[in-house]
Amino acid sequence: MNVESVGKTVEEALEAALKELNLKKEEVDYTVLVEPKKGFLGFGKKEAKILVTPKVEKISVEAEKTEETVKDKIISFGEKTVDTAGSVLHRVGEKADELDEKQKLFNSKVKEKWNDAVDSVKDSGDRVKNAVNEKVETANAVTDAVKNTLLERRSKRVASEVTKEFVVDNAVIEEAKEFLAKIFKAMKIEVVMEKFINKKDGCVILKLHGDDMGILIGKHGQTLDSLQYLTNLVANKNTENRVHIVIDVENYRERRAETLTRLAKRLADKVKKSGERIVLEPMNPHERKIIHTALQNDNKITTLSEGSEPYRKVVIELKK
Numbered sequence: 666m667n668v669e670s671v672g673k674t675v676e677e678a679l680e681a682a683l684k685e686l687n688l689k690k691e692e693v694d695y696t697v698l699v700e701p702k703k704g705f706l707g708f709g710k711k712e713a714k715i716l717v718t719p720k721v722e723k724i725s726v727e728a729e730k731t732e733e734t735v736k737d738k739i740i741s742f743g744e745k746t747v748d749t750a751g752s753v754l755h756r757v758g759e760k761a762d763e764l765d766e767k768q769k770l771f772n773s774k775v776k777e778k779w780n781d782a783v784d785s786v787k788d789s790g791d792r793v794k795n796a797v798n799e800k801v802e803t804a805n806a807v808t809d810a811v812k813n814t815l816l817e818r819r820s821k822r823v824a825s826e827v828t829k830e831f832v833v834d835n836a837v838i839e840e841a842k843e844f845l846a847k848i849f850k851a852m853k854i855e856v857v858m859e860k861f862i863n864k865k866d867g868c869v870i871l872k873l874h875g876d877d878m879g880i881l882i883g884k885h886g887q888t889l890d891s892l893q894y895l896t897n898l899v900a901n902k903n904t905e906n907r908v909h910i911v912i913d914v915e916n917y918r919e920r921r922a923e924t925l926t927r928l929a930k931r932l933a934d935k936v937k938k939s940g941e942r943i944v945l946e947p948m949n950p951h952e953r954k955i956i957h958t959a960l961q962n963d964n965k966i967t968t969l970s971e972g973s974e975p976y977r978k979v980v981i982e983l984k985k
Contacts, residue, residue, distance in 0.1 A: 668717045674701055675713045682717040692768075694718050719771075833862055837908045838869055841900035845871070845912075848892070854880070870911045871896075878914045886921055889914055890949055922955050929959040932981050933966045942982035947972070953979050 668685055672678030675697055683690060695717045704710030842858060849856045854875060861870040873881065882889045893912040901907045911918070932943050945956065956979045957968050967984045970977050 666719070669698070669714065670717060671712045671714045672701075673712060675715060678713045678715045679717065682715065686717065686719060688719055692720055694720055833867055833869060833908055834904055834906065837900045837904055837910075840903075841869070841871065841896050841910050844896055844899045845873075845892075852880070856881075866909075868909045868911060870913060872916070873912065873914045881914050882917050885946075885948075886917060886952075889917065921952070925952055925955045926959040929956045929981070933960055933963055936981050936983060937965055940983060942980055944971070945979045945981070947976045947978050949975075950977075953977065956981075 668682045670678040670682035670685070672681055679690070679695055682695070683693065686693065695715045697713065697715050699711060699714035701713035702709055702711040838860060842860075845856075845858065854877065856873050856875040856878075859872040859874070861872065862868070863870070880888070881892065883891075889912060893910065896912060897910050900910055913919070932945070936943055948956070953970055957970075960966050960968050960981065965984060967982060969980050969982075971980055972978050
């Protein structure tokens with residue numbers, strides 16, 4: 666065992682430690698922890714402090730350290746530690762013949778401690794390995810269960826989407842057509858309405874045909890968007906299941922989408938050449954989505970929206 670000892674001098678501290686350990690000076694190693702100081706007029710005086718370690722006791726210290734350290738690293742180098750332990754014990758046995766009876770007895774105790782440490786390490790290693798294996802098995806089981814659950818849910822969702830058809834409330838459609846008819850009558854224009862229903866998402870498309878329909882479109886479709894917004898408010902005011910109604914005039918929205926797509930690609934080429942970002946004029950969410958979609962597969966360009974409605978704009982710039 667290690668002993669800390671104090672004294673007026675290092676020699677005095679060492680002598681006290683040897684007496685306590687019942688060992689000779691050549692049988693120990695010591696380290697000076699605090700050098701003695703005489704001080705001045707009684708101030709700053711310090712006694713010497715040393716740490717004394719029996720030479721053979723180092724083996725026991727190493728065994729105790731190994732017991733603590735190997736527990737954390739047993740899986741990777743546990744067997745190597747055991748081999749090292751056997752080698753050390755072999756060398757200790759060879760030296761035992763040169764020691765006196767007292768030293769042999771001391772060595773025997775150290776060897777016993779070492780064997781206990783090795784056994785403890787082996788037991789700890791087995792426990793660690795078993796614990797790790799149990800956790801791995803549990804994790805694999807959980808992963809398989811989650812995977813199977815997700816696959817099952819996905820299969821059900823896909824099956825549901827394949828067979829699902831939206832049923833649109835005809836009363837909502839009639840309410841929308843009646844509202845539009847009143848507006849056209851007030852504007853003194855004759856309009857023919859065609860109804861289309863997208864069974865995948867339940868969207869109702871009302872296509873309008875007639876003479877001088879530009880008045881219903883407005884600049885960049887602003888009048889048409891307003892008319893569509895009001896129609897949705899009126900048609901859905903008395904229903905819990907909201908129906909999305911899209912109003913199109915002489916296929917304006919399709920032509921507008923094609924125009925915006927061409928514009929987006931032309932501006933993207935300009936950004937690539939100049940390296941400068943381009944900010945488009947304010948657009949509604951539907952038209953901004955057309956720009957984003959048109960350029961989403963361009964690996965050199967990125968798009969984003971800035972500002973607040975109704976002045977939100979699309980920005981086209983190089984990817985960083």
